[in-house]
Amino acid sequence: MNDKLIGFFIIMAIVCAMMWLARKTRELAGEDEDADDFAYLTVREQIAEAKATSDALGEAEQLITDMQECTPDDVIIMRIEWVGHDDEEHEMELYCDGSNTAAECLAEIGEREAHELEQLLSRQCAILSGSKRSRQSCRQSYGFVRGEESGDVDEALRGMRRGDPVG
Secondary structure (H helix, E strand, O other), rough: HHHHHHHHHHHHHHHHHHHHHHHHHHHHHHOOHHHHHHOOOHHHHHHHHHHHHHHHHHHHHHHHHHHOOEEOEEEEEEEEEEEOOOEEEEEEEEOOOOOOOHHHHHHHHHHHHHHHHHHHHHHHHHHHHHOOHHHHHHHHHHHHHHHHHHHHHHHHHHHHHHOOOOO
């Protein structure tokens, strides 16, 4: 029984961390203005943000799975902690057996969070896939490496697009 209790506390810690990450991710992503802020991050920062979102999504999906798999013989105890309007910390334990209201509601919360995080991750990936070097920069670099003038490179590229023979 102690192993189950330890497992429960580990799961609760993960769920609390997932909820905190989801809330922070949602706050960071926020509205469209915040999504635009993501586009102004460096690629490394964008990748880090996308990974944090992906990790939070994994936690939400794990919550859904845990709620679907719990049974009356394998009860999962969820500990919820919050700071109330009275600035006091509160906590409550919910016993989830797969068929009670607590399990159903937590599964729905996980599904809603997962849906929102999937949308956020999709937007982040779309922005990431659009980040590439500008054509002008590529042309300048290409010409610089080959020791050519940028006009020669532009002309060569136009010729290649037209199907002119190279050589």
